[in-house]
Amino acid sequence: MYKSSILKSKIFRGLQIFCVFLTLTAFLTPAFAQEKPTQELENGTEKKFEPSEVILEHIADSHYFHIGGEIAFPLPVILYTDKGLEIFSSEHFDHGHANYAGKYHTYSLVNDKVTITDGSGSLTDLSITRxxxxxxxxxxxxxxxxxxxxxxxxxxxxxxxxxxxxxxxxxxxxxxxxxxxxxxxxxxxxxxxxxxxxxxxxxxxxxxxxxxxxxxxxxxxxxxxxxxxxxxxxxxxxxxxxxxxxxxxxxxxxxxxxxxxxxxxxxxxxxxxxxxxxxxxxxxxxxxxxxxxxxxxxxxxxxxxxxxxxxxxxxxxxxxxxxxxxxxxxxxxxxxxxxxxxxxxxxxxxxx
Amino acid sequence: MNSLVTPDWGLVLWTTVSFFVLFLLLAKFAWKPIMSAITERERSIEDSLLKAEAAKEEMARLTNENEALLKQARAERDVILHEAKKVKDQIVSDAKETAHKEAARMIELARVEINNQKAIAMADVKNQVATLSLEIAEKVLKQQLADQKKQDELVSQLLKEVKL
Known part of the structure; x- marks a missing residue:
């Protein structure tokens, strides 16, 4: 009786851990799910799913902090340019869809990297990233x-x-x-x-x-x-x-x-x-x-x-x-x- | 793939600053008290173990000492008892001797006394006998000399005996 209850509790604990992992992994999926529609929207035609792009994007640093799904915190962008310091929120980039006109240059976000849109000048990105x-x-x-x-x-x-x-x-x-x-x-x-x-x-x-x-x-x-x-x-x-x-x-x-x-x-x-x-x-x-x-x-x-x-x-x-x-x-x-x-x-x- | 292995200098800068701040804070407020507390506790545990060992040895030593003392005390007690017995025997024998002597003296005294009393009694008896003898003799004489003839006879005899 006693032994079997221990066995049960062990199995139960194992199940608990398994469930936690299932939930964790399940949370990942909506993040992926939202990749596809955006890509479709961008190109107008259905684009083939490119795992390597998605994976590299998740492994690399980001100017946004994804919570899950569509929700993401914008993070402060700090740029040390040849003309001076620029500080603004990454929400101005609208996930790379918009450019931001700062004091000295106009910046755009390409592959989650800040660049100067017209290519003039230089910058060091000291942003508070994810x-x-x-x-x-x-x-x-x-x-x-x-x-x-x-x-x-x-x-x-x-x-x-x-x-x-x-x-x-x-x-x-x-x-x-x-x-x-x-x-x-x-x-x-x-x-x-x-x-x-x-x-x-x-x-x-x-x-x-x-x-x-x-x-x-x-x-x-x-x-x-x-x-x-x-x-x-x-x-x-x-x-x-x-x-x-x-x-x-x-x-x-x-x-x-x-x-x-x-x-x-x-x-x-x-x-x-x-x-x-x-x-x-x-x-x-x-x-x-x-x-x-x-x-x-x-x-x-x-x-x-x-x-x-x-x-x-x-x-x-x-x-x-x-x-x-x-x-x-x-x-x-x-x-x-x-x-x-x-x-x-x-x-x-x-x-x- | 290239971006993956190209260090992002902003991140390098922030990581360096953050890590040093973390290191300084932890070193001062966490590692120092934690390590010293652990070392202190380990030392105290070691000390306690050593002390316990020493106490055990001390205990064993004390037990040994106690046993030795007990043994010695027992031996001493035996000696004392033995001596006491000797003394007692001596006293008893002395007492016996004294008693003997006293008894002998008393007996001697008694004997002397008895002899004295006997002598006194004998003297008394002699006196009594003498008195009685005299009284008897008086009475006999009185009876014998009741008549005149006998008295004359006696006087004559006594006179004969007297030699002048």
Whole structure:
């Protein structure tokens, strides 16, 4: 009796999770559904559904924040042009259908990129895009979570962790005991804040990226600009903390004939750059690939123009989403682990 | 596809700024108190374990000491009891001896007293006997010398005996 009730509850919980995923994926579909009619309207004739266009559009950054269906928030556009700063709302573009005459130039939105309509002058787009809004939401979430956890530590000093604190503590300890300590060594404490921030920032943004509607829907950690920033942080952390032994190995390698040294320097320079470069590509590619697969599976329904394919697509999407949950944590772990490892090799004491 | 791998410099700028703000805020207000609290708690747990171990050792030491003390106390008690028994025996034997002596002395005294009393009694008896003898003799003499003839006879005899 008792056992069977546990079994039932487990099945029930599994069903619950499945239902949640079904709803999540179901929310994606209206967003797709609205693509087609607009395209038809634009060209007057029925246009063939192009999955790659739709997928790339969803993966790329945007000047609008789609909630679902036709509803989308316009976001502020900030342009640093050759003549000065321009700030206006993206609603003036009417999803690319209208041009906006600013103080200095007239701008239009082509493929969700702001350009100067007549091609004169230059601009740098510093707009608050969907990814930035999503990032700020994740930052607020992280601050709420960890400031409350920190206050719990102050309130319950010396006591066992409780609630959110007891959920976060093993993860923090995991970062310390399995990422920082074994790779960096006894100086790990100095790098804990940046490793923890990196880990939780990547993880929470990976997770937010999995949610297909409002708070999520962005592809922040699958954006090359974001992974570039993160990997540059790693690059600086590794090389600014590099000790005498590390730089000696780069510039005056012992046991290497002097005439090879110029070649050696080139190789070492490539090594220094390629380590964070690999980090950048790994995170970007993993997260983007996940999004592409999920979107492709959903696109199958529209490619075949059949509702019958939906159950198959949804089943695969559920499988992929579960896999992506794992990948979200795994990529955060790998990024932080490799950063710790590179720091470890840079601050390692001479051992030969 | 090209746009996918071309970093958007606006996003680079905002990400850098946002990440640094997040890092500074978390480092100061979250990681610092959290890490120090965790370290502090780990240290206190380790301390407590060490203390518990020390207390256990102390306990064992105390138990051993107690046992040793108990053993010693038992040995001492045995010695004391033994000595007490000896003393008691001594006292008893001394008392017995004294009693014997006293008894002997008393008996001696009694004997002397008895002898004295006996002597006194004997003297008394002798006196009585003498008195009685004299009285008897007086009475006998009185009777014998009741007539004149006998008295003369006696006087003559006594006179004969007297030698001048």
């Amino acid at each position: 990814n930035i809004v999503s990032m700020w939401m994740s930052i607020i979430l992280l601050l709420i979570i960890f400031l409350s956890v920190a206050s719990a530590y102050k309130k319950r000093e010396g006591q066992a962790p409780k609630g959110l604190q007891s959920f976060m503590e093993p993860i923090i300890l995991f970062v310390r005991d399995d990422i920082a300590r074994p790779n960096i060594g006894y100086k790990y404490q100095r790098f804990m804040p940046v490793l923890l921030t990196m880990f939780f920032f990547i993880w929470i943004n990976n997770l937010i990226g999995l949610v297909p509607f409002f708070p999520g829907g962005s592809n922040l950690t699958g954006n090359i600009a974001v992974t570039l920033v993160l990997s540059v942080i790693t690059l600086f952390m590794v090389n600014l903390n590099g000790n005498k032994h590390y730089w000696a190995h780069v510039f005056i390698p012992a046991d290497v004939p002097k005439w090879i040294w110029p070649l050696w320097w080139v190789i070492e320079l490539v090594g220094i750059i390629s380590k964070p470069f690999a980090l950048m590509i790994r995170l970007f590619a993993n997260i983007t690939a996940g999004h592409i697969i999920v979107l492709s599976l959903i696109s199958l329904i529209f490619v075949f123009k059949s509702i019958a394919i939906a159950p198959v697509s949804v089943a695969f999407v559920v499988f992929m989403d579960v896999l992506e949950l794992l990948v979200a944590a795994l990529q955060a772990f790998i990024f932080t682990l490799l950063t710790a490892l590179f720091i470890g090799t840079a601050i390692e004491e001479a051992h030969h």
